[in-house]
Amino acid sequence: MNDQELAKKIIELIGGSENIHSVEHCATRLRIITVEKEKINADEIAKLDKVKGSFFNSGQFQIILGTGLVNKIYAEVMKLLDGNIQNKTSVKKEGNRFQRAVRIFGDIFVPIIPVLVATGLFMGLRSLLTQEAVLGLVGLTPESVPKELLLFTQVLTDTAFAFLPALICWSTFRVFGGSPVLGIVIGLMLVNPGLPNAYEVGQNLAEPLVFFGFIKVLGYQGSVLPAFIIGIVGSKIEKFLRTKIPNSLDLILTPFLTLLSSITLALFIIGPIFHQIEILVLHGVEFLLELPFGLGGLLYGSFSQLLGIFGIHHIISFLEINMLTQTGWNTLNPISPGNVAQAGAALAVAIKASSRQLKQIAYPSSFSAALGITEPAVFGVTLPLVRPFIMSMIGGGVGGFLASILHLKATGMALTAIPGILLYLNNQLPLYILVNVVAFSVAFILTYTIGYQNSMEKKIHK
Structure with a gap:
């Protein structure tokens, strides 16, 4: 059974394209939200060639395919559906609020993870190749490594985290029905070079900008929670504006007002508040992990x-x-x-x-x-x-x-x-x-x- 045949069979056993509300995938699983759960023939799906199992969780029917294969089957499924997916208003909400929130969280972060995995590998390789023992094999020392080579490795290891807010805003806008390109721009605004760099501020090498005498404004390089929240807020602002602004002015006013209101909220309200919450959460996790005796x-x-x-x-x-x-x-x-x-x-x-x-x-x-x-x-x-x-x-x-x-x-x-x-x-x-x-x-x-x-x-x- 080739990939296209497997995708076709999965759609058939799910209950047909008319029973599919949405399709996503993570590293190993095809994740499908259906209109009617009862139409799924889970037993027959589990017997399909290349399928390693299936289960229902957080309002999604998840089919285990494994790394690599899941990407191919997802692509084939989307080709076969060709846009014939039920409108979101036609599907009943599956799971409780917590389960739906977790599912949304996964939909936002799963597409970003492969980039961060690759970045982690680059960090590991740089750490290996810059060790004195390894450099000695080619007659080099840490001091003799060309600066240009080190700069090249920094491009590989630092870019994804430096522009992480853009990735998060893009994915959040995508999930919440906004225009992903606006999400990217808002995320890039959060790390605009004109703002004091967050890492430099953290190392006391730079001072944040102070507005109105008490609001500290800085860039959000590597920050997660502020970008996530402004992604939700910004997408909702855009969707609201599209219902109020006349079609003749939509192309001009909606992006303008969305960007203006979103970055204003991000820099002066959402960023300062949620960055502090982010730090508190991180400290809380570190406290638990540092409990004595390896507890x-x-x-x-x-x-x-x-x-x-x-x-x-x-x-x-x-x-x-x-x-x-x-x-x-x-x-x-x-x-x-x-x-x-x-x-x-x-x-x-x-x-x-x-x-x-x-x-x-x-x-x-x-x-x-x-x-x-x-x-x-x-x-x-x-x-x-x-x-x-x-x-x-x-x-x-x-x-x-x-x-x-x-x-x-x-x-x-x-x-x-x-x-x-x-x-x-x-x-x-x-x-x-x-x-x-x-x-x-x-x-x-x-x-x-x-x-x-x-x-x-x-x-x-x-």
């Missing part, structure tokens, strides 16, 4: 896997982005070895299972989890069996505890398990490998010894 890592490592199941893991992206832009490091990534723990638990099930069918699911799921993609293992193996999932939580907790004790820090985000090595290409790499080996081993041993029995196989219905 923060133990708790987060144990329970972080539940975030994905409940569909609220994209909230963590906000925190990770904040950490990277404010401190240059990500301390949440290393205390999240749950993916490799899932690999250990799934492998134990695969080895011990008597059912050939379960083995065929568990072996590739374990390999997928070792590459950082846990949905096949979670929804196809460990969660239905319950106890293996609990063992993976314990393994993740032990790994998170160890990472916290060792003070591991990542240079980027989103990559975990084996691909996560790219975020630790410095003197932390041996410690990162140790943490993941421990998490994998604990989950594997516990699952193999007390977490799985062949009598549990009837819990998985295929």
Whole structure:
């Protein structure tokens, strides 16, 4: 079955194009909001070639396809739909307010994550290539590296975070029905070179502008929350103006008034308030992660896997982005070895299972989890069996505890398990490998010894 055939079959089993309200995708899953949930034939979808599983969460039917493939199937689905998607007013609201808010949060940040992942990899590579031992292999020292080369690496590593507000405003405008190009411009205004640079202000190298004697105005390089809020407000302003301004003046007045009102609110009200809230949130998270005796890592490592199941893991992206832009490091990534723990638990099930069918699911799921993609293992193996999932939580907790004790820090985000090595290409790499080996081993041993029995196989219905 080729990609087009698979996309066509998915649309058919969803209930046809008339039952599809909207289609999005994240790194591994096709996420579909339907008009009528009852029309979905989930059992047949799960049997499709290349489909690794499916589930309903936060008002979305999510089909697990895996990295790379999900992008291709999404493109084919959109081609087949060709704009024949139901109007948003025709679909009932799925889930409670919190679930809908989390879904919107994911829709905004998921398109941005690949750029930040690439930036994190560039940071890791720069850290590796500028180490004295590595430079010595080509007869160089850190002092002899050409300035032009260092500038080139800075372009690769600094651009995405320097202009992050533009990315966030663009995506927020897109999700809330505004004109994305206006979102980009508003985001660029937040980091206009004419404003005092946020990093320089933070290092006391520059002073913020002071308006009316008490409002401090500065750029928002690397800031997340102010850009997110002004993206919501700006898109709503634009939509309101389009209902009030005559068509003959819309092209001129709507963009003008949207940009003027949005940047005024951003610089004088929303920016100062929400930047402080952003800092408080970051300090609160850092406080929890710095609890004594590795307690923060133990708790987060144990329970972080539940975030994905409940569909609220994209909230963590906000925190990770904040950490990277404010401190240059990500301390949440290393205390999240749950993916490799899932690999250990799934492998134990695969080895011990008597059912050939379960083995065929568990072996590739374990390999997928070792590459950082846990949905096949979670929804196809460990969660239905319950106890293996609990063992993976314990393994993740032990790994998170160890990472916290060792003070591991990542240079980027989103990559975990084996691909996560790219975020630790410095003197932390041996410690990162140790943490993941421990998490994998604990989950594997516990699952193999007390977490799985062949009598549990009837819990998985295929």
